[in-house]
Amino acid sequence: MSTMNVKFAGLGGTGVVKASDVFAELVFELGYDVKKAEVHGMSQRGGSVASDVRYGEKVESPMIPDGEAQFLVVFAEDQIPVNEAALKVGGTLLSPKDIDVSKLPSEKALNVAMLGKLSTFFDFPLEKWEKILQKLFAPKFHEGNSIAFKIGREG
Amino acid sequence: MPSFDPSAKKMLLSGNEAISLSMLHCNVQIATGYPGTPSSEILETYSEIGGYAQWAPNEKVAAEVALGAAFGHARSVVTMKHVGLNVASDVLYTATYSGVQGSMVWIVADDPGQASSQNEQDTRNHAKAAVCPMFEPSNSQEAYDMVRLAFQTSERFGIPVILRMTTRVDHSKSIVQVSDEKLEALKPHFVRDIASRVMVPGYSKPAAKRLRAKMEEMAAWNSAEGPNRMEMRSTDLGIITSGISYHHVREAAPEASVLKIGMSYPLPVNLIREFAAKVGRLVVIEENDPWLFEGISALGIKVEGKYDPIYRFGELDVNRVRRILAKDQSPEPVPVKGRPPALCQGCPHRESFAVLNELNCIVSGDIGCYTLAALPPLSAMDMMIDMGAAIGMGLGLRHVLPREEAKRVVSVIGDSTFIHSGITGLVEMGYNRPSTGHVVIILDNSITAMTGQQEHPGTGRKLDHSPAYKVNYGEIAKAAGIENVFEVNPVKEYDKMKALVKEALEKDELTLIIAKSPCILALKSILAWDKANREKAGDQK
Numbered sequence: 037m038s039t040m041n042v043k044f045a046g047l048g049g050t051g052v053v054k055a056s057d058v059f060a061e062l063v064f065e066l067g068y069d070v071k072k073a074e075v076h077g078m079s080q081r082g083g084s085v086a087s088d089v090r091y092g093e094k095v096e097s098p099m100i101p102d103g104e105a106q107f108l109v110v111f112a113e114d115q116i117p118v119n120e121a122a123l124k125v126g127g128t129l130l131s132p133k134d135i136d137v138s139k140l141p142s143e144k145a146l147n148v149a150m151l152g153k154l155s156t157f158f159d160f161p162l163e164k165w166e167k168i169l170q171k172l173f174a175p176k177f178h179e180g181n182s183i184a185f186k187i188g189r190e191g
Numbered sequence: 192m193p194s195f196d197p198s199a200k201k202m203l204l205s206g207n208e209a210i211s212l213s214m215l216h217c218n219v220q221i222a223t224g225y226p227g228t229p230s231s232e233i234l235e236t237y238s239e240i241g242g243y244a245q246w247a248p249n250e251k252v253a254a255e256v257a258l259g260a261a262f263g264h265a266r267s268v269v270t271m272k273h274v275g276l277n278v279a280s281d282v283l284y285t286a287t288y289s290g291v292q293g294s295m296v297w298i299v300a301d302d303p304g305q306a307s308s309q310n311e312q313d314t315r316n317h318a319k320a321a322v323c324p325m326f327e328p329s330n331s332q333e334a335y336d337m338v339r340l341a342f343q344t345s346e347r348f349g350i351p352v353i354l355r356m357t358t359r360v361d362h363s364k365s366i367v368q369v370s371d372e373k374l375e376a377l378k379p380h381f382v383r384d385i386a387s388r389v390m391v392p393g394y395s396k397p398a399a400k401r402l403r404a405k406m407e408e409m410a411a412w413n414s415a416e417g418p419n420r421m422e423m424r425s426t427d428l429g430i431i432t433s434g435i436s437y438h439h440v441r442e443a444a445p446e447a448s449v450l451k452i453g454m455s456y457p458l459p460v461n462l463i464r465e466f467a468a469k470v471g472r473l474v475v476i477e478e479n480d481p482w483l484f485e486g487i488s489a490l491g492i493k494v495e496g497k498y499d500p501i502y503r504f505g506e507l508d509v510n511r512v513r514r515i516l517a518k519d520q521s522p523e524p525v526p527v528k529g530r531p532p533a534l535c536q537g538c539p540h541r542e543s544f545a546v547l548n549e550l551n552c553i554v555s556g557d558i559g560c561y562t563l564a565a566l567p568p569l570s571a572m573d574m575m576i577d578m579g580a581a582i583g584m585g586l587g588l589r590h591v592l593p594r595e596e597a598k599r600v601v602s603v604i605g606d607s608t609f610i611h612s613g614i615t616g617l618v619e620m621g622y623n624r625p626s627t628g629h630v631v632i633i634l635d636n637s638i639t640a641m642t643g644q645q646e647h648p649g650t651g652r653k654l655d656h657s658p659a660y661k662v663n664y665g666e667i668a669k670a671a672g673i674e675n676v677f678e679v680n681p682v683k684e685y686d687k688m689k690a691l692v693k694e695a696l697e698k699d700e701l702t703l704i705i706a707k708s709p710c711i712l713a714l715k716s717i718l719a720w721d722k723a724n725r726e727k728a729g730d731q732k
């Protein structure tokens with residue numbers, strides 16, 4: 037298979053890196069070669085953050101070349117222009133507009149809801165998603181995450 | 192809690208996590224350093240997975256501690272970001288002469304593209320100038336493996352070794368397979384050997400000669416057995432590369448033959464000659480300075496470098512490598528600017544700089560979260576160069592400016608930065624007093640915030656947040672001859688802070704103001720660490 041590229045983007049403190057960690061860990065456990073890149077740094081202070089996940093038989097560069105992302109998942113609409121160049125022609129853009137944000141148990145759960153939305157484009161087993169979410173989040177978040185993930189899938 | 196299970200055999204790890212795990216598997220006895228993006232997580236993770244790590248006041252002290260440990264036949268690590276090596280370079284340039292008896296690895300992280308650094312300097316220049324062997328991993332697996340190789344090399348040749356990282360390799364995640372090859376713990380002990388460790392000219396002149404001889408030997412070893420790889424495919428195009436650039440190259444030019452250099456100092460000269468003879472067009476692809484290019488050109492080999500100076504700046508990526516290979520001179524696409532970072536809502540630095548704006552100060556600044564105050568809307572800092580510089584630069588201005596202007600100069604420095612290299616500035620202030628006096632403000636938010644909330648000697652807690660002696664800034668100042676010392680909370684006592692600064696500016700005296708209010712983002716953790724420490728102390732009573 038050729039390399040699959042999924043870019044996550046948003047503002048610092050909104051769980052961009054966490055979401056990409058979940059997705060990367062998922063495809064790792066499914067047996068793919070995986071690379072994930074992001075620049076940390078000042079992101080905590082509300083600046084733009086983006087994280088690239090690439091998987092396939094063999095992945096070389098950890099960074100998605102412009103125009104090669106099959107998916108761009110943004111957590112804030114104003115981050116679309118900043119990251120659009122990554123998207124492949126005919127690629128899929130997902131933003132909070134694609135889900136029913138008003139139903140979320142908390143604003144913090146948006147990243148998991150976006151993962152729920154993303155999950156509808158892959159035929160990875162749902163138990164696997166659930167398992168990784170439980171592995172990477174503290175127990176107190178598990179219930180809210182399950183709800184958010186479902187809302188994302190339904191949106 | 193570590194973010195991975197250190198007992199697993201195969202994991203998705205960042206380069207920094209892979210280094211920490213390898214340090215554990217190499218039985219590193221002491222690991223020290225000073226925080227700096229992108230290197231900071233190495234020691235934190237090492238401590239979390241059970242290794243012994245400590246923060247030093249600055250990189251120089253850290254390097255000296257690690258060197259002393261290696262003189263005592265231990266295995267030691269020192270970590271820092273690229274600019275940290277400027278501070279510690281005085282140690283490195285003579286530690287290569289003395290060599291080590293245990294082993295010592297310097298993990299130095301460069302930041303091509305300046306994701307969070309004040310410059311884009313290239314550590315490879317230091318390695319060459321200090322005559323220090325250097326490894327350059329391309330991914331997390333190599334970072335894991337090269338830590339072990341670096342120790343083996345350090346022990347075999349009796350010399351410190353640099354592991355040169357870059358932001359992408361530190362922070363990208365890729366798969367790591369744990370090795371069965373573990374290094375037995377060394378047994379620290381002391382053997383007197385004055386001639387090899389006291390670097391007076393009589394002993395260091397022969398040491399310099401020994402060092403050059405070691406390098407000859409290492410270069411031959413590197414060509415024959417070093418962590419380099421010649422991958423022959425089409426011979427029309429041959430590419431010499433190292434670090435993360437290797438992966439960009441493989442993706443951009445999958446048909447090209449590649450010489451991947453894993454140990455870049457001393458260069459594997461014979462291997463490079465062999466590769467050059469096999470291919471038609473020969474190109475070097477590297478980030479930062481044209482370092483490999485110059486080294487290979489100096490061998491008399493005809494090689495292309497980054498033909499266009501624009502590629503000297505910023506990180507490389509797959510598309511940029513394609514452009515370099517195609518000699519594409521058209522302007523690069525300009526990326527859309529994202530939202531810049533700003534001081535957090537509720538950050539105590541906001542008030543401190545609001546005071547300085549109200550009083551129309553000339554602000555000699557320093558590095559930390561508070562440097563963000565230089566940007567609009569505050570625009571309240573006039574200069575920032577390197578850690579600790581706030582005090583010295585402020586004094587320089589005070590000495591030369593006309594009185595009216597000199598009276599407006601204030602030096603502003605963070606608490607971690609003050610410990611790092613502000614103390615000597617304070618000593619200078621007491622020693623060479625400007626006639627108009629001077630005012631220094633320590634922004635004491637009780638943490639090293641900028642780099643992700645690390646402890647330091649002024650927080651009263653060690654790297655693992657257990658209790659430690661807490662440095663008293665005011666007492667240091669008094670001992671250095673600073674007559675006025677005040678502490679004030681810039682958030683809760685804004686007016687008092689303003690009055691204090693105003694008064695201090697009017698006097699021709701020396702004043703230190705400690706603006707004390709915790710980092711809002713770290714507050715919850717600080718309270719939890721202190722509570723845990725109090726409870727533990729209670730239990731022991």
Ligand SMILES: Cc1ncc(C[n+]2csc(CCOP(=O)(O)OP(=O)(O)O)c2C)c(N)n1
Nearest residue numbers: 227275558559560605606607608639640641
């Ligand atoms: C020589 C050197 N070492 C490390 C760094 C990375 N660094 C930048 S600012 C900083 C410390 C900031 O802490 P502090 O002074 O307490 O300010 P705060 O961020 O908490 O406001 C560090 C470690 C650097 N720029 N230069």
Ligand code: SF4
Nearest residue numbers: 535538560640710711
């Ligand atoms: S992290 Fe702390 S010091 Fe830095 S901007 Fe936020 S509140 Fe201020």
